[in-house]
Amino acid sequence: MKTKDLILIVEDDPGISKMLQFTLTQDGYGCVIAENLKSAYRLFQVNNPDIILLDLGLPDGDGKTLIKNVRSQAMTPIIVISARHAEQEIVAALDTGADDYVLKPFSGIELSARIRSAQRRLLGIIPSQQHIVCGELVLQIETLIVSKNETILKLTPTEFNLLKYFMLHPNQVVTHSRILKEVWGVGYQHEMHYLRTFVNSLRKKIENDPSRPQYIITQMGVGYRFYCQNDSISKE
Amino acid sequence: MKTKDLILIVEDDPGISKMLQFTLTQDGYGCVIAENLKSAYRLFQVNNPDIILLDLGLPDGDGKTLIKNVRSQAMTPIIVISARHAEQEIVAALDTGADDYVLKPFSGIELSARIRSAQRRLLGIIPSQQHIVCGELVLQIETLIVSKNETILKLTPTEFNLLKYFMLHPNQVVTHSRILKEVWGVGYQHEMHYLRTFVNSLRKKIENDPSRPQYIITQMGVGYRFYCQNDSISKE
DNA sequence: ATACTTATCAAGAACTTGTCAAGATTTCAC
DNA sequence: GTGAAATCTTGACAAGTTCTTGATAAGTAT
Numbered sequence: 073m074k075t076k077d078l079i080l081i082v083e084d085d086p087g088i089s090k091m092l093q094f095t096l097t098q099d100g101y102g103c104v105i106a107e108n109l110k111s112a113y114r115l116f117q118v119n120n121p122d123i124i125l126l127d128l129g130l131p132d133g134d135g136k137t138l139i140k141n142v143r144s145q146a147m148t149p150i151i152v153i154s155a156r157h158a159e160q161e162i163v164a165a166l167d168t169g170a171d172d173y174v175l176k177p178f179s180g181i182e183l184s185a186r187i188r189s190a191q192r193r194l195l196g197i198i199p200s201q202q203h204i205v206c207g208e209l210v211l212q213i214e215t216l217i218v219s220k221n222e223t224i225l226k227l228t229p230t231e232f233n234l235l236k237y238f239m240l241h242p243n244q245v246v247t248h249s250r251i252l253k254e255v256w257g258v259g260y261q262h263e264m265h266y267l268r269t270f271v272n273s274l275r276k277k278i279e280n281d282p283s284r285p286q287y288i289i290t291q292m293g294v295g296y297r298f299y300c301q302n303d304s305i306s307k308e
Numbered sequence: 309m310k311t312k313d314l315i316l317i318v319e320d321d322p323g324i325s326k327m328l329q330f331t332l333t334q335d336g337y338g339c340v341i342a343e344n345l346k347s348a349y350r351l352f353q354v355n356n357p358d359i360i361l362l363d364l365g366l367p368d369g370d371g372k373t374l375i376k377n378v379r380s381q382a383m384t385p386i387i388v389i390s391a392r393h394a395e396q397e398i399v400a401a402l403d404t405g406a407d408d409y410v411l412k413p414f415s416g417i418e419l420s421a422r423i424r425s426a427q428r429r430l431l432g433i434i435p436s437q438q439h440i441v442c443g444e445l446v447l448q449i450e451t452l453i454v455s456k457n458e459t460i461l462k463l464t465p466t467e468f469n470l471l472k473y474f475m476l477h478p479n480q481v482v483t484h485s486r487i488l489k490e491v492w493g494v495g496y497q498h499e500m501h502y503l504r505t506f507v508n509s510l511r512k513k514i515e516n517d518p519s520r521p522q523y524i525i526t527q528m529g530v531g532y533r534f535y536c537q538n539d540s541i542s543k544e
Numbered sequence: 545a546t547a548c549t550t551a552t553c554a555a556g557a558a559c560t561t562g563t564c565a566a567g568a569t570t571t572c573a574c
Numbered sequence: 575g576t577g578a579a580a581t582c583t584t585g586a587c588a589a590g591t592t593c594t595t596g597a598t599a600a601g602t603a604t
Contacts, residue, residue, distance in 0.1 A: 166418075243354075271561095272563065507550095
């Protein structure tokens with residue numbers, strides 16, 4: 073069995089919490105249910121859930137207290153589910169540290185999507201993709217293979233690392249010293265000549281016209297900018 | 309004027325986008341506005357905004373395309389603002405990679421709170437880009453990029469420093485010697501000629517009609533004044 | 545009109561970046 | 575281990591930008 077992500081449901085109405093539990097179990101999550109603040113906080117500490125669903129109106133106090141307590145020690149996504157439609161309630165909950173605010177009655181399907189979104193953010197922070205695509209260029213991180221329009225390019229290790237760094241920072245200006253530090257290592261910040269030489273040889277391999285580069289663009293006095301347009305707008 | 313976080317507003321209804329711009333400027337953000345997908349993607353690439361507000365119904369296609377394109381290279385928070393209440397629309401947008409989905413008509417105050425929530429999540433994970441915004445001009449401090457509308461301007465280092473100084477001191481008269489001291493360094497206070505030459509070349513690049521400048525305005529006998537429309541709010 | 549300030553243009557100097565190739569070092573196969 | 579091949583390092587020079595400077599035109603105030 074796969075390990076499931078755990079969701080802490082904080083809700084005093086058994087009807088709703090049972091319904092939530094049913095839906096979320098269907099979606100493949102594990103659930104723990106708290107019916108009041110005290111038990112919610114204890115379950116949070118004990119179980120370290122991946123996501124918290126929180127109803128604000130609880131018998132022993134305002135749910136915002138829980139938000140505050142959780143935020144003081146973790147970034148666990150908190151999705152508030154509430155019947156309180158008042159604007160200042162929503163704002164207060166969000167500003168206390170909630171990630172999202174869903175109004176009752178809510179759609180189970182939408183809630184699932186919002187849970188997925190919260191999860192994705194948590195994971196997506198370090199996007200560990202297998203390959204990076206920039207225009208005609210495809211770089212496979214694992215296999216160290218770079219291809220341009222179906223043809224495999226023959227890059228040396230340093231060239232590959234440099235290109236990888238560029239492709240991981242598309243459309244941003246990166247300074248000479250930054251590139252040198254990231255690709256060659258600390259202590260190489262001033263070896264500009266390395267960078268020039270390797271940019272030169274990279275251009276020869278990836279650019280259509282190396283004398284008029286369209287990928288590696290030099291930013292005079294600063295560094296380089298890797299231009300990348302993944303344009304699917306024109307199509308579909 | 310301080311540097312601001314930049315918000316890209318993608319919205320084809322000028323009434324709504326103007327309203328958003330007003331609210332967000334009040335809140336201390338810089339804004340750029342796109343009225344269609346194509347321009348939105350370009351502005352995203354050029355300006356590296358900190359947050360994207362996206363209306364799904366655009367003249368040249370579905371906003372989800374933009375979500376896809378943005379997500380292929382960055383984790384920039386995307387808040388969808390839409391009149392489409394249908395559940396499957398919301399789910400689709402969230403699953404494509406949107407961070408939040410706000411229904412029209414929306415409350416400005418709630419939107420601000422949702423923006424703050426999105427920003428808070430990013431804190432410490434992705435260092436926020438610092439921008440200075442003046443009318444159509446957006447200057448990115450760390451990447452040394454200046455853009456006007458959708459195009460990146462090609463400025464030399466000295467031109468950039470001069471423009472940065474101007475944009476950091478908008479709507480105030482700065483004397484020749486002051487600019488020279490700040491931009492070129494102590495000892496250059498009397499090199500008026502430098503200043504004239506560089507103001508000249510800057511005007512050629514940033515002004516719509518360099519012979520009738522609207523940004524860099526000469527203050528006879530004193531110095532220059534950099535005119536900036538949307539600076540009425542934030543003071544240092 | 546005159547004196548003064550500001551704008552424009554262009555050419556050479558100074559600096560930054562690009563190119564190429566030879567020597568040094570590492571890697572890999574045998 | 576040894577030698578061949580590939581890769582990295584280094585230097586010299588070319589090409590390209592940007593800065594500095596001077597000359598001249600345009601604009602303003604008295």
